[in-house]
Amino acid sequence: MDRVRDAGWALEILSDCNAELHRQIEEVRAGAAPEAIAVAEQRASDLEAKATRLRAEVKAYEQRVSDLEVEATWLKSEVKAAEGQNKELQVFLRMTRAEARLARNEALEEALTEVKRASEALVVEMGQRSEKDKKLIEDYKESSGFQLGLIRSGQVTYEYGYRIALARFKAHHPDMETVEDPFASCLEDVTVDMPDEVHGN
Incomplete structure (x- = not known):
């Protein structure tokens, strides 16, 4: 812009000079020699050519300024559009964050609910487990295998006690004869009121 103003100012000066030269030429023609007139006319022609060139440059500068103004207007519109998109993106980002927080809270609540249900189910299962275990123990005690085990255990205990005795x-009596079989029936025991086979409890 400064160069355009400078060129316009220079063009104005040259135009003034050219007008002054034309005036001087007219004065010279009125009373001067042909050589002086020719020199003045050549100088005026040179100044006119220079003025024409400067006019063309000024016009080119003006066109360039116009193009720059158009480009600046376009850039302003692009910046404005970008600012609008930025605002939209910020709104979208805030909404996305809010939705993410809401989804996370809902997922957390669902997880806590599942944990609570699992804990309650575990408490119920543990309460029922003691009853089930008790029932299993009672059923096992009533089974024939357990009863037979008790009988065998009593028999082993009896035999062990017999061997110690x-x-x-x-x-104490190394000279006396003893019967090694703890379950053998002796003749002297016939009158004793007791079963032939003794089982442990």
Whole structure:
């Protein structure tokens, strides 16, 4: 813009000079020699050519300024559009964050609800487990296998006690004869009121 103004100012000066030269030429023609007139006319022609060139440059500068103004207007519109898009993106981002927080809270609430349900189910299961275990133990005690195990355990205990008693007896009475079978029936025991086979409880 400054160059355009400078060129216009220079063009105005040249135009003034050219007009002054034309005036001087007319004065010279009125009373001067032909050589002086020719020199003045050549100088005026040179100044006119220079003025024409400067006019063309000024016009080119003006066109360039116009193009720059159009480009500046377009850039302003682009900046305005970008600002609008930026605002829309910020709104979208805020909405997305809010939706994400809401979804996270809902998922957390669902997870807490599931945990609570699982805990309640576990408490119920544990309460029922003790009853089930008790029932299983009672059923097992009533089974024939458990009863047979008790009988065998009592028999083993009886045999062990018998062997201890027999060992003590032999230690105190080494000369006496003893029967090794703890379940053998002896003739002297016939009159004793007791079963032939003794089972442990």
